Amino acid sequence: MSSNLARSQALQTISQRAPMDLGKTEPLSKIWACDVFNLARMEESLSKNAFKAMKKTFQTGALLDPATADVVAAAMKEWAISKGAKFFSHIFYPMTNVTAEKHDGFIITSPEGNAITDFSGSLLIKGEPDGSSFPNGSIRATNSARGYTAWDPTSPAYIMHTANGATLMIPCVFLSWTGESLDKKIPLLRSNSAMDSAAQRVLTLMGETEITTLNSSCGAEQEYFLIDEAYAYARPDIMQSGRTLYGAPPAKGQQFDDHYFGAIPERVQVFMQDFEDKLYRLGIPAKTHHNEVAPGQFEIAPYFEASNIAADHQQLLMVIMKTTAKAHGFLCMLHEKPFAGVNGSGKHVNWSVGNSTQGNLLDPGVTPEDNLHFLVFCAAVIRGVHLYGPLLRAVIATASNDHRLGANEAPPAILSVYLGDQLEKVFNEIKDGKISKTVKGGQMDLGLSQILKFDRDPGDRNRTSPFAFTGNRFEFRAVGSSQSVSGPLVAMNTMLADSLGWIADKLESELNSGKDVATASLAVLKEVMELHGTVIFGGDGYSSEWHTAAVKERGLKNLPTSADALPELISPEVVSLFERTGVLTPAELHSRFEVYAEQYINSIDVEAKLMVNMATTMIYPAAVSYLSELSATSATLQELGIELDNSVAKDIAKEASSLMATSSQLKAAYERHDFDSVQDHMRFLADTVCPLMAELRGYGDTLETLISDELWPLPKYREMLFIK
Ligand code: ADP
Numbered sequence: 001m002s003s004n005l006a007r008s009q010a011l012q013t014i015s016q017r018a019p020m021d022l023g024k025t026e027p028l029s030k031i032w033a034c035d036v037f038n039l040a041r042m043e044e045s046l047s048k049n050a051f052k053a054m055k056k057t058f059q060t061g062a063l064l065d066p067a068t069a070d071v072v073a074a075a076m077k078e079w080a081i082s083k084g085a086k087f088f089s090h091i092f093y094p095m096t097n098v099t100a101e102k103h104d105g106f107i108i109t110s111p112e113g114n115a116i117t118d119f120s121g122s123l124l125i126k127g128e129p130d131g132s133s134f135p136n137g138s139i140r141a142t143n144s145a146r147g148y149t150a151w152d153p154t155s156p157a158y159i160m161h162t163a164n165g166a167t168l169m170i171p172c173v174f175l176s177w178t179g180e181s182l183d184k185k186i187p188l189l190r191s192n193s194a195m196d197s198a199a200q201r202v203l204t205l206m207g208e209t210e211i212t213t214l215n216s217s218c219g220a221e222q223e224y225f226l227i228d229e230a231y232a233y234a235r236p237d238i239m240q241s242g243r244t245l246y247g248a249p250p251a252k253g254q255q256f257d258d259h260y261f262g263a264i265p266e267r268v269q270v271f272m273q274d275f276e277d278k279l280y281r282l283g284i285p286a287k288t289h290h291n292e293v294a295p296g297q298f299e300i301a302p303y304f305e306a307s308n309i310a311a312d313h314q315q316l317l318m319v320i321m322k323t324t325a326k327a328h329g330f331l332c333m334l335h336e337k338p339f340a341g342v343n344g345s346g347k348h349v350n351w352s353v354g355n356s357t358q359g360n361l362l363d364p365g366v367t368p369e370d371n372l373h374f375l376v377f378c379a380a381v382i383r384g385v386h387l388y389g390p391l392l393r394a395v396i397a398t399a400s401n402d403h404r405l406g407a408n409e410a411p412p413a414i415l416s417v418y419l420g421d422q423l424e425k426v427f428n429e430i431k432d433g434k435i436s437k438t439v440k441g442g443q444m445d446l447g448l449s450q451i452l453k454f455d456r457d458p459g460d461r462n463r464t465s466p467f468a469f470t471g472n473r474f475e476f477r478a479v480g481s482s483q484s485v486s487g488p489l490v491a492m493n494t495m496l497a498d499s500l501g502w503i504a505d506k507l508e509s510e511l512n513s514g515k516d517v518a519t520a521s522l523a524v525l526k527e528v529m530e531l532h533g534t535v536i537f538g539g540d541g542y543s544s545e546w547h548t549a550a551v552k553e554r555g556l557k558n559l560p561t562s563a564d565a566l567p568e569l570i571s572p573e574v575v576s577l578f579e580r581t582g583v584l585t586p587a588e589l590h591s592r593f594e595v596y597a598e599q600y601i602n603s604i605d606v607e608a609k610l611m612v613n614m615a616t617t618m619i620y621p622a623a624v625s626y627l628s629e630l631s632a633t634s635a636t637l638q639e640l641g642i643e644l645d646n647s648v649a650k651d652i653a654k655e656a657s658s659l660m661a662t663s664s665q666l667k668a669a670y671e672r673h674d675f676d677s678v679q680d681h682m683r684f685l686a687d688t689v690c691p692l693m694a695e696l697r698g699y700g701d702t703l704e705t706l707i708s709d710e711l712w713p714l715p716k717y718r719e720m721l722f723i724k
């Protein structure tokens with residue numbers, strides 16, 4: 001008898017897979033942004049005045065007047081219809097990590113029964129999805145749950161194609177009836193503008209006279225796994241929780257390092273080409289792709305863009321990656337730890353700030369002035385990470401990312417800053433007063449431009465740091481692969497705004513005491529280093545020595561689980577930070593805490609239930625079947641006078657009993673609901689439920705290694721991780 005029918009069918013399907021035939025590919029020049037209503041398209045279709053107004057809004061976020069909105073709406077509709085669209089949709093970014101959309105037809109009917117199309121400026125600008133089912137963290141009672149979507153004219157509209165049609169997608173913010181943000185876009189826009197104001201103050205004090213709007217930039221490196229879709233259907237855990245809840249390690253995992261940067265399997269390469277063509281059509285600048293460390297793991301990194309657009313593009317990229325993978329017979333897994341025992345997936349968020357007049361302020365630049373700007377902005381980041389490290393940890397806290405952080409493959413759950421040897425030395429010399437005065441008539445040349453080139457070599461980078469300077473940007477490496485980049489960007493922009501504000505105050509008083517800009521700046525840099533230099537760490541972030549030293553000697557927080565980290569979102573310091581900078585009100589912040597806590601609780605609840613279910617209905621039955629086969633054979637052999645070693649049967653019986661006993665304990669645990677607060681509930685999940693799940697998995701995985709392969713119902717790691 002075989003109980004692995006689904007598994008053997010999957011193997012059969014997969015043995016016949018071949019790379020998809022994509023037909024002729026189009027040149028980049030023909031497809032680039034062809035489905036985007038961008039400035040170039042607007043210039044073609046709008047009057048000079050309307051285009052001018054639109055361009056200003058696009059570049060500075062200035063309000064758009066209703067008359068221009070009507071003109072833009074009409075042009076957008078004509079363009080979309082010419083592309084085959086019959087519907088439009090406001091697309092928005094609720095507090096979950098996914099996107100939401102509500103589709104409306106352009107159609108209206110006339111009294112004569114004719115159908116015509118209509119799309120006014122007001123329809124473009126405002127939508128009203130019934131928001132009651134989106135998580136809002138008790139900002140709105142369900143009976144007054146009206147939510148609004150409003151067009152974000154700084155992020156261009158685009159067309160989404162399916163096999164049978166097309167829809168005009170309009171990126172939007174999502175807010176409550178009372179004006180509170182219910183989404184991930186509003187705080188990002190607000191954090192950019194808070195950072196802009198503070199940066200303007202600092203640059204003005206440093207003597208700059210022409211300063212255009214500052215914005216943050218983001219380039220996200222996205223790691224993901226591909227497995228054959230046929231396997232996924234045979235695994236309830238993958239289908240429902242996005243990861244394997246059971247699975248014994250394969251003989252060959254990632255120990256040979258033969259996958260990293262190896263030749264990409266052809267079927268995957270064809271998927272990537274198809275996927276990247278789709279991104280190009282949507283104006284998403286896909287730039288690099290390669291194999292990652294674990295078998296079946298890959299990475300894609302688009303070229304960086306303004307963070308608001310990068311965040312929208314990142315969401316879109318995740319959607320397109322999943323749908324394209326499906327068309328190629330793959331399941332694209334964005335979970336942070338889909339397979340135990342091999343590396344998990346992260347999303348490195350590369351971040352910098354700048355404008356068109358001063359350039360990238362996190363680039364050391366080529367002139368002494370550039371060097372000084374750079375040092376001041378870099379110091380602001382150092383101060384930010386020191387003061388708000390727990391916030392940075394909180395914005396990446398999810399049940400799934402907890403599996404990755406602090407394991408020996410991903411950054412630790414302690415936030416520190418890596419600067420590289422040379423830059424760390426410069427900052428330490430400033431701290432020690434060795435560089436305090438300007439040389440040669442107000443000029444200060446630290447030669448940073450030359451020495452920092454060295455750090456741009458990726459080979460030299462410290463891969464164990466959660467927050468690293470990488471030549472002209474910081475790279476936040478602890479972000480999870482399934483997450484929206486918005487939360488991390490908001491936290492970084494906001495901590496920077498706060499630090500720049502503090503620096504501006506200090507600079508102002510130093511300048512008032514008669515110092516020149518360079519001397520005053522160095523005095524402030526010295527103070528930043530004295531107060532916050534302890535967050536800089538260039539050593540091995542994975543080592544246990546660091547874990548001890550960071551906490552005991554440097555006073556940094558180690559927040560290993562989401563239960564530890566999420567409450568930091570509503571610590572008095574963080575509430576005050578967001579309120580002061582105008583990025584989130586205390587009510588908005590509390591609502592976020594509630595939503596994220598609920599997501600943590602729900603994720604673990606689903607996994608715990610699935611584990612018990614799979615233990616009871618799949619693993620235990622396989623154990624019992626095999627035991628019954630073994631005992632029947634043993635009895636027959638005994639009649640023939642042959643003695644069969646029954647140690648395997650004994651082991652199976654023992655593991656199967658432990659499996660069921662732990663299942664019952666886990667069930668009793670997840671059924672508990674008598675908690676005084678969400679904090680208590682999260683603590684219980686982290687301290688009691690997660691360890692029980694790990695224990696249960698242990699029995700299941702041991703059984704996998706004992707039970708006949710023929711009877712094992714779940715596709716195994718060795719099958720899923722190696723792609724045909
Ligand atoms: P690595 O794997 O070596 O870290 P990648 O080339 O894979 O580097 O990814 C680097 C990412 O950083 C890309 O998305 C790139 O566009 C982005 N990036 C480069 N410069 C900046 C910058 N100034 N600001 C933000 N992101 C940047």
Ligand code: MG
Pocket residue numbers: 221348475
């Ligand atoms: Mg990187």
